Amino acid sequence: MKKSLLGIVLGLMVVAALSACGSSSKSSEPAVPPTGVTEEVTINATNFAFSETEVKVKKGDTIKLTFNSEEGMHGLMIKDFDVNMTESGTTEFVADKVGTFEFNCSIMCGGGHGDMVGKIIVE
Ligand SMILES: [Cu+2]
Structure with a gap:
């Protein structure tokens, strides 16, 4: 009994460590199927x-x-959806996770670079 509890605790720690790394996603839901829209x-x-x-x-x-x-010279990166546009154009991705995801400029464009952020809210 004690052993299985320890296993659960260790498992939760691994999950917490994995989710803490890299992603700004607040979502823990599984991938959402495409709607076709x-x-x-x-x-x-x-x-x-x-x-x-x-x-x-x-x-x-x-x-x-x-x-x-x-x-100026700017890019658009949405890390959580593997989008990185370094010039003007069009791309497509499926909003297959629910949550709030940050996008930012991906080209070091000058003094205001750090201010170039926004968010995509998938609901
Ligand atoms: Cu920039």
């Missing part, structure tokens, strides 16, 4: 801000993301 999102970048700082999408939707670097 495509949602178009446009984010523009200037010195030193994104046009959207909070984007809400529905879980399972495919996000057709258009990124325009309108002023």
Whole structure:
């Protein structure tokens, strides 16, 4: 009895250690199946801000993301969805996890680089 309890405690510690590392996701839910719905999102970048700082999408939707670097040299990275656009263009990803996910500029663009953050809320 005591042994199995220790096993559970150790298991929880491993889970906590794994989830603490890397991801900003607050989600612990399993992957969401795609809905087949495509949602178009446009984010523009200037010195030193994104046009959207909070984007809400529905879980399972495919996000057709258009990124325009309108002023200066900027990128758009959404680490949790493996998105890293280093120039203007369009990409797609499935919002297959629920939670709040940070996006940021992926090119060192100058003094305001650190301010170029926003979040994608999948609900
Ligand atoms: Cu930057």
